[in-house]
Amino acid sequence: MQLFLMRHGEAGYNAHSDRERTLTDMGRHHTGLMSNWLGLTIKEFDLVLVSPYLRAQQSWQEVRKHFPEPHKWITLDELVPSGDPEQVAHLVLAYAEQYAANNVLVVAHMPLLGYLVSELVPGVEPPLFATSGVTLIDRQNGTNHLVWQHAPHSIS
Template sequence: MKLLLMRHGEASFNAPSDAQRRLTQRGSDSVIQQSQQQTIPWHEYTSLWVSPYMRAQQTASLLLQNYAYKKHLLNLQTLDCITPHGEIDQVQSFLLQQHHEGIVLITHQPLVSGLIGHFCHGNHHMGEPMRPASIALLEGEVAAAGCLRLTNLFHP
């Protein structure tokens, strides 16, 4: 399994609710920069799952418009369990049911760091800190606790 975890771009705090926060211009620029990383093997990913929150949806839209390997299409879908305080067990159950080899998740802090810690170290407290628009590449046999390894980190 190949798993690309991305934290949404920088978002404004000026919104009626957390779910409605929009990307700042700096956030949009960082997402575009990250999506054009030539060293990310975009062709190895087939599905893109994104949090329903506005800033994550905007990040996904910018990623799809700008990612470096446009000949390859990513199938975009919304996944309710990858919001900021989503449950790691729910995400793991979801991933274990997928038949895709390469999956992209666009999510939030603290969940994204917790997923890295869980999948790579078996401990959600040991995940890498992820800045806005950061990308982590994980690989391994199965998306379960301690079964993946962090192969690369891309920070804007």
């Protein structure tokens, strides 16, 4: 299984709450750049798991313009900045197994994503994710390996 972890695009701060922050024009642009670049690596996602926060939902809307409709996509309440990385790791793997997904995209937030990488790949320090940044974790025979991490500035 290939697990693509993506941080939402750049968001503004003019909102009533953190949940309601929206993508900036630059956030949409960078998410589109990363989506185009991802399209060179993968042609479709079997499963997409997205944070309920508006900026993550908007990021997913940008990504989905570049890919066929996934077999299944779910908004997961646990994919919030303060989410429990151990619980989220178990949920992501359980959903991937349930839907027999080979290519999974998770759209979420920092610091959760950094801690999730450490949870899934023991011995790896929590990496920072740039906005719209993506990390690939390859899972084979129950063992996870960090393959790469890219941000919009590293692909252009």
